């Protein structure tokens with residue numbers, strides 16, 4: 001079971017969507033598909049705060065649940081001191097190739 005669930009988890013990561021929405025208030029995060037963007041709630045289901053799923057400055061979606069700044073224009077997405085400590089800016093993650101749509 002252990003090994004099987006390991007690869008299953010990887011597979012599920014692929015199908016769960018490659019973008020994330022994060023709550024600017026409580027840090028709640030959830031994944032979303034580009035084709036189902038209209039179903040992404042504007043409010044956090046946990047605290048009712050603002051659920052951000054695109055950069056407010058350049059409208060780019062982000063792929064890290066811990067993003068504190070836009071990966072493209074570096075506009076701040078939320079306070080970096082959330083949870084009482086600064087979140088270290090992650091290294092640039094490789095973006096999925098544009099136009100490489102399996103559908």
Ligand SMILES: [Zn+2]
Nearest residue numbers: 023026044047
């Ligand atoms: Zn929230």
Ligand SMILES: [Zn+2]
Nearest residue numbers: 055058070073
């Ligand atoms: Zn941006």
